[in-house]
Each structure stands twice: as structure tokens, then as C-alpha cells.
Amino acid sequence: MATVLHDERKSPRGGPDRRAGFARSGMAKARRREAVVAYAFLSPTLAFFAIFLILPLVFAFVLAFSNWGGFDLTQIEFVGLDNFAEILNPASSFVAPILVNTLLFAFGSVVLTFVASIVLANAINRLRFQGLWRTLYFLPIVTTVTAVGNIWKYLYEPSGGLINGLLNALGMPSVRFLADPDTALPSVVVVQAWASLGVAILILTAGLKNIPETYYEAAALDGAGVLRTFWNITLPLLRPALLFVLITQVIAGLQSFALIIVMTGGGPGNATNVAGFEMYQQAFNYGLWGIASAMALVLFLIIFAITLLQLWLFRQRGEETS
Amino acid sequence: MRWGTAGRAAALAMAAALALAGCSTGGSETDSGKVTLTVLTHYGNDPLKSGLQKMVDEWNKNHPSIQVKTQAVTYEDLLQTVTVRQTGGKAPDIIQAYSLWGGQLERAQVLAEPPEDIQQDIKTNFSTAAVGAVTVDDKILGYPTEVQTYALYYNKKLLAEAGVTEPPKTWDELATVAAKVTKRDAKGNIKVAGFGLTSGWDSAVVHPFLCLLQAAGGQFLSDDGTQAAFNSPAGKAALEFEKSLIDAKSADPAINVLRAFPSEKVAMTINAGWWIGSLKTAMKDKYENVGVAPVPGPDVGDRGSLAYGFFMGVNNKSQHKDEAWQFLEWMNAEQGPDGATRMGSFQYSVGTIPGRPADSEALADDNTDPNYQPFIDALEYAMPEPNGRNGQKIKTTLQKSIEDVWTGTRSVDDALADAAEQTNAMLSSG
Numbered sequence: 001m002a003t004v005l006h007d008e009r010k011s012p013r014g015g016p017d018r019r020a021g022f023a024r025s026g027m028a029k030a031r032r033r034e035a036v037v038a039y040a041f042l043s044p045t046l047a048f049f050a051i052f053l054i055l056p057l058v059f060a061f062v063l064a065f066s067n068w069g070g071f072d073l074t075q076i077e078f079v080g081l082d083n084f085a086e087i088l089n090p091a092s093s094f095v096a097p098i099l100v101n102t103l104l105f106a107f108g109s110v111v112l113t114f115v116a117s118i119v120l121a122n123a124i125n126r127l128r129f130q131g132l133w134r135t136l137y138f139l140p141i142v143t144t145v146t147a148v149g150n151i152w153k154y155l156y157e158p159s160g161g162l163i164n165g166l167l168n169a170l171g172m173p174s175v176r177f178l179a180d181p182d183t184a185l186p187s188v189v190v191v192q193a194w195a196s197l198g199v200a201i202l203i204l205t206a207g208l209k210n211i212p213e214t215y216y217e218a219a220a221l222d223g224a225g226v227l228r229t230f231w232n233i234t235l236p237l238l239r240p241a242l243l244f245v246l247i248t249q250v251i252a253g254l255q256s257f258a259l260i261i262v263m264t265g266g267g268p269g270n271a272t273n274v275a276g277f278e279m280y281q282q283a284f285n286y287g288l289w290g291i292a293s294a295m296a297l298v299l300f301l302i303i304f305a306i307t308l309l310q311l312w313l314f315r316q317r318g319e320e321t322s
Numbered sequence: 323m324r325w326g327t328a329g330r331a332a333a334l335a336m337a338a339a340l341a342l343a344g345c346s347t348g349g350s351e352t353d354s355g356k357v358t359l360t361v362l363t364h365y366g367n368d369p370l371k372s373g374l375q376k377m378v379d380e381w382n383k384n385h386p387s388i389q390v391k392t393q394a395v396t397y398e399d400l401l402q403t404v405t406v407r408q409t410g411g412k413a414p415d416i417i418q419a420y421s422l423w424g425g426q427l428e429r430a431q432v433l434a435e436p437p438e439d440i441q442q443d444i445k446t447n448f449s450t451a452a453v454g455a456v457t458v459d460d461k462i463l464g465y466p467t468e469v470q471t472y473a474l475y476y477n478k479k480l481l482a483e484a485g486v487t488e489p490p491k492t493w494d495e496l497a498t499v500a501a502k503v504t505k506r507d508a509k510g511n512i513k514v515a516g517f518g519l520t521s522g523w524d525s526a527v528v529h530p531f532l533c534l535l536q537a538a539g540g541q542f543l544s545d546d547g548t549q550a551a552f553n554s555p556a557g558k559a560a561l562e563f564e565k566s567l568i569d570a571k572s573a574d575p576a577i578n579v580l581r582a583f584p585s586e587k588v589a590m591t592i593n594a595g596w597w598i599g600s601l602k603t604a605m606k607d608k609y610e611n612v613g614v615a616p617v618p619g620p621d622v623g624d625r626g627s628l629a630y631g632f633f634m635g636v637n638n639k640s641q642h643k644d645e646a647w648q649f650l651e652w653m654n655a656e657q658g659p660d661g662a663t664r665m666g667s668f669q670y671s672v673g674t675i676p677g678r679p680a681d682s683e684a685l686a687d688d689n690t691d692p693n694y695q696p697f698i699d700a701l702e703y704a705m706p707e708p709n710g711r712n713g714q715k716i717k718t719t720l721q722k723s724i725e726d727v728w729t730g731t732r733s734v735d736d737a738l739a740d741a742a743e744q745t746n747a748m749l750s751s752g
Contacts, residue, residue: 069430070409071432075431159513173510285714287429
């Protein structure tokens with residue numbers, strides 16, 4: 001393109017005005033051509049987004065207000081807000097226990113991951129062979145959820161599981177981790193937190209590396225202790241990384257259901273049932289796509305509201321996050 | 323330059339068009355009058371895969387103008403695959419489905435109505451349980467390919483070690499035997515469970531309960547199929563019986579019975595006939611310890627069972643319905659060299675009861691394992707699993723209520739009343 005413009009400006013025909021006019025129209029043409037080429041190159045990506053992102057989103061939105069049993073697109077029947085009335089009805093299990101479980105699952109695992117990753121990232125930052133430690137903590141991320149879930153299921157087994165074996169060796173009775181409705185959800189939360197620790201540690205250690213050493217030197221000169229330095233220097237300066245970890249982990253926790261399928265199937269009863277799993281059941285097992293889409297829309301609004309709240313809270317503390 | 327720009331744009335547009343075109347083609351192919359039928363099944367592993375393929379190869383050899391192609395997915399992916407392919411215009415001509423999905427498939431008009439003579443053959447020549455499994459709202463959906471019934475599996479060796487020589491004939495006997503056989507370690511962990519109950523899988527939770535319900539004289543739904551009937555004295559007795567086994571620590575739903583029974587850590591459990599094949603493979607020589615008896619009820623002579631099945635139907639969107647029925651009729655109705663239908667022989671060879679009693683009779687000499695007999699007998703009295711609208715959702719609802727009772731979260735009365743209320747709502751909303 002640049003070659004063409006150069007040639008036209010150097011054209012020997014016509015005076016300066018004509019030359020300027022030619023140049024302008026030439027530039028406009030060139031821009032149009034550039035735009036055409038740009039869109040042509042972008043079109044596969046745009047088509048991809050349209051087919052795999054926009055279209056399903058619009059389809060799910062339409063289905064949330066419809067009754068559809070799957071199979072035949074001509075049988076979609078508009079039902080207004082009926083699906084929402086059904087799932088948000090107090091008698092429905094969607095609000096309680098399913099949404100309550102979803103929030104407990106997400107926040108429980110986030111709190112555990114958050115605290116553990118801050119402690120571990122700080123510890124790793126002071127150790128030798130940091131790469132090795134980060135890799136070790138990152139390993140669960142590259143392991144499939146099915147393997148993680150099944151291994152933890154064996155660990156939790158009431159008879160013969162490693163954890164209960166240890167408890168028995170210490171003279172304590174076995175705990176029915178996944179079979180007891182009171183302990184089932186916390187048991188899965190621990191696994192989710194363990195499995196997501198690696199990413200959080202990776203981001204936080206990178207954040208720690210970005211804090212200039214001079215702040216710590218100044219704090220030391222002023223006589224600040226370890227805890228005070230951590231509270232007044234490390235935590236505030238780590239805030240962008242913390243916010244990123246918090247938001248992504250909360251969203252992942254609210255959407256997560258693979259671990260639930262593998263470890264408990266939502267049971268016993270509805271003790272570990274979460275929104276993602278219930279949606280999957282409603283759509284693919286019960287053929288109730290309208291109900292499943294309405295649930296997805298409600299979950300989307302919850303995730304959206306929580307994310308906005310998190311951003312607002314962090315900005316209130318006077319920290320730019322971008 | 324210009325040619326380059328236009329050329330690239332055209333090439334990209336063409337690529338996009340081709341990609342889109344690739345997404346939208348579907349249906350059966352015809353090539354110079356030759357018809358190709360596709361059959362979608364969950365027979366993805368041997369011996370099921372090779373057994374079906376053997377029949378298809380025989381058909382293809384003798385019917386050059388109607389060729390059949392099999393496509394297999396896992397059982398867990400079967401309904402999902404049918405849904406997606408049906409919606410996406412890539413529907414298979416013949417679909418194999420679990421009887422419980424019948425209501426869902428029928429409501430969405432996925433399956434074509436069988437020709438009159440085939441309907442008559444099914445109604446007349448298949449067992450009551452098989453016909454019930456493929457009937458929704460008085461409509462036949464397809465050929466029953468296999469029928470499963472339930473019975474009580476027991477480990478003779480474990481029972482004998484506790485001085486028991488006969489399988490229990492009543493619930494009281496079952497509870498006594500279970501308590502005798504159960505072994506625990508010093509910490510109270512169950513080493514051998516007298517009775518096997520498993521949570522987390524709908525069939526493993528609901529089907530044994532329904533067997534006990536029938537054995538106590540109850541039924542799942544009312545005769546007209548419009549109301550839940552399990553919230554009855556029989557239903558309460560059946561669930562209280564299961565709970566009493568858990569309270570007595572003779573059963574523990576945290577134990578995976580499918581793993582623990584073959585490793586001789588569970589003495590008795592209720593399961594379907596297909597399990598015989600799995601037990602033979604898993605237990606090898608120890609399979610000789612396995613016995614099968616009818617599921618007992620509160621009194622001597624009471625017995626209960628449940629029947630479900632799989633069937634093959636023709637897709638309503640198929641371009642070649644006549645050819646598809648022709649193939650299904652050849653496989654399911656025409657006698658093969660051994661006097662049974664090809665499907666009957668195939669199912670029998672993998673340890674499954676064929677839906678057509680004549681097949682079982684023709685092949686009876688081939689079977690020397692007495693453990694099959696209680697499942698064959700149960701064909702006569704087993705309650706068909708209700709396969710009407712919202713069948714899967716009703717089953718999952720009942721599963722959760724039963725699990726709540728097992729874990730002590732809810733009382734039997736509360737759990738069954740709630741499940742019945744939800745079931746009635748689902749039956750009327752279909």
C-alpha cells in the first residue's frame with residue numbers, strides 16, 4: 001500500500017492542487033482497500049465469534065423465555081417468564097439449596113485458595129529454587145479434573161481411604177466425607193481450592209516480584225516488623241494481582257461443576273448440587289432447555305453483579321486496577 | 323496488487339463458505355440408487371460392538387442396494403448425541419435408546435411410527451415387560467432389543483461363612499442374614515457389608531427401591547400413569563426397610579457396590595441381569611460363589627422386580643424409513659439359522675435376555691448358568707419402568723428423596739410426600 005501512495009504523490013502529471021486532490025482521493029481509495037483487506041482477514045475470526053459465541057448466547061437468551069425439548073428447532077414455544085417463575089419459586093430447589101450451594105462452593109474455595117496462595121506465594125518468594133516450587137504447586141492445574149476428583153474420592157473413602165486411615169491411626173473414628181450431607185460440600189470445596197492453588201500462586205508470585213525492593217528497605221529502616229511490612233506494603237501493592245485472582249477464581253467457582261460430577265454427582269440428595277450441574281441435567285438429561293437457559297441467565301446475572309461489586313470494592317480502596 | 327487483494331478476499335470468502343457448507347450437510351447418501359442407512363448405538367465396545375457389526379455385515383453382503391453403517395458413542399453420550407445431531411440436521415436413520423427416554427423422544431416427535439405389521443408383531447410376540455418398555459401413551463416406539471429385569475444377587479461363600487445356606491425369602495430374613503454376614507474392623511469400618519446400597523447413580527438408588535416397592539404390593543405410578551403411587555404404605559415400608567439396614571450398619575450407601583460385590587466385600591444386593599456378564603469378567607473363578615434369587619418381600623412368596631429395556635426405532639427425519647424398518651425387521655423378527663432372531667441370538671450370547679420369549683426358548687439349550695433363570699422368570703411379573711414424559715427427571719427426583727432418607731436428612735414420610743408432589747407436577751406439565 002505504501003508503495004502505491006508514494007508513486008501517486010510523485011506523479012509528474014498536473015499541478016500541485018491536482019496532485020493534492022489525487023493524493024487525497026488516492027489515500028481514500030487506499031484506506032477503503034485496506035479496510036476491505038482488513039475485514040477479509042478478520043472475517044474467519046468474526047465468523048468464528050458469531051457462530052460459536054454470539055449465536056449460542058442469543059439462542060440461550062431466546063430459550064430462557066421458551067419451552068423446548070431439544071431435537072427440533074421448529075418446536076420452540078415462547079412462554080414468557082414462566083421458566084423464571086418456575087426456577088425462582090420458593091418451592092423449587094434451584095434457589096435453595098442449589099444456588100446457595102453454588103455460592104458456598106465458589107466463596108468457600110476462593111477464601112481457601114486466596115489465603116493459602118498469599119501465604120504460599122510469600123513463602124515461595126523467600127525460598128531458593130522458586131521455579132521448582134511454582135511448578136509443583138502448578139501441577140494440579142495440568143491434571144484433568146477427572147483424575148483429581150477420582151484420586152480425592154479414594155482419599156476420602158470411609159473404609160480404606162488414606163485420610164480416614166490417618167484418622168484411625170490417630171485413634172479417631174472414620175469421617176464419611178462425601179456420604180454425609182454436612183461434610184460433602186466442604187470436602188469438595190477443599191479439592192477445588194487445592195486444584196486452583198497453582199494459578200493463584202503463579203500470579204501472586206509475579207505480583208510480588210513487581211514490588212520494588214526500595215519500599216521494603218525504607219520500611220526496615222523505619223523499624224517495621226514482618227507483619228507490618230506485609231500489611232502496609234505487600235498487600236496494598238499486590239492489590240491488582242489479588243483482584244485478578246479474586247475475580248477469576250470467583251467466576252470459575254460459580255461456573256464449576258466438573259469436580260461435582262466426578263466426586264458426588266450432586267449428592268447425597270442435593271447436598272452438593274450446584275447451578276452448573278443442574279443446568280447440564282435439565283438440558284441434556286431432562287430435555288428441558290428453557291429451564292436450563294433461564295438458570296444460565298440467572299447465574300450470569302449473579303456472576304455479573306458479584307464481579308461489579310468486587311471491582312467497586314477495590315476501587316473504593318483507591319487502587320487503579322487496570 | 324489489486325488482483326492480490328481481491329484474490330485473497332475471494333479465497334477467504336470461499337473458505338468461509340466452504341466451512342459453513344461443511345456444517346450444514348446431512349442426511350443419508352444415495353449413490354446410483356443405493357441407500358445408506360446409519361444406526362446410532364451405544365455398542366462401542368466388544369462384545370457388543372462386534373456382535374452388532376457381524377449382523378450388519380451379513381445384511382450388507384445380502385442387500386447391496388441398502389447398506390448399513392453403524393456409529394457408536396458411549397451410553398452417557400447417547401441421548402446428548404441424538405439431541406445434537408437431530409437439531410443439527412445430521413440425524414441417524416435408526417436410533418437405539420433407553421426405554422426411559424421414550425417419553426422425551428415421543429414428545430419431540432423424534433421417532434417414526436412403526437408399520438402396522440411390526441406393531442402387531444411387537445404387541446403379540448414380545449414379553450409384557452418388553453412391550454411396556456417401548457410403549458408411550460399407547461404408541462409403540464420401536465423394536466425392543468433387550469430387556470433387563472432385577473433380582474437379588476448373593477455371595478454363597480460369604481453367606482455360608484455366617485452359617486446361612488439359603489438366600490433370604492422375606493425382608494426379616496434378609497435383615498437377619500445381612501446382620502450376620504456384616505464384618506467390621508476395630509474402628510467400626512465395614513469390611514464386609516451384609517447388603518449393598520449405593521448412592522450417586524440414579525438406577526442404583528431407584529431401581530432396587532422399586533423392586534422392594536413391588537414386592538410389598540405397591541406400584542410406582544397409578545394404573546393410568548397420571549399420578550405418583552409410591553407414596554403409599556408399601557412405598558413407606560420399602561424405604562423404611564432400606565433405612566433400617568443402614569441404621570443396623572448392615573449397609574452403607576458410601577460403598578460402591580459395583581466394585582465391592584465382585585471383590586466379595588458385599589454379600590447381597592439387588593441389580594439387573596446385565597451384571598452377570600460383568601461379574602463373570604471381574605470375578606473369574608470366584609463367579610461360582612454368586613447366586614441369584616428373586617427380590618423378596620415382607621412375606622414368604624412376595625417378590626418384586628423392575629423391567630427396563632433398550633429399543634431401536636426409526637428417525638422421523640430419515641429419508642429412508644421403509645428401508646430402515648426392513649433392516650430392523652430382518653434383525654429383530656426374521657428367524658436366523660439357530661431358530662431365534664439375529665438380535666435374540668446376539669443378546670443371548672452377551673448374557674442379556676431377549677425381549678422375544680420364543681428366542682429364549684429356542685436358545686435355552688445354550689444356557690447352562692442357572693443364575694439367568696430368576697431374571698427370565700421376572701419377565702412375567704416385573705413392573706415396567708415408567709417411561710412417560712419427564713421420566714428421567716422423575717427418576718432423579720426420587721433418587722434425591724431416597725438419598726435424603728438414607729442420610730437421615732429427611733423422614734420417609736416427608737421425602738416420599740415431596741417426591742410424589744413433584745412427580746405429579748411433572749406428569750401433568752409434560
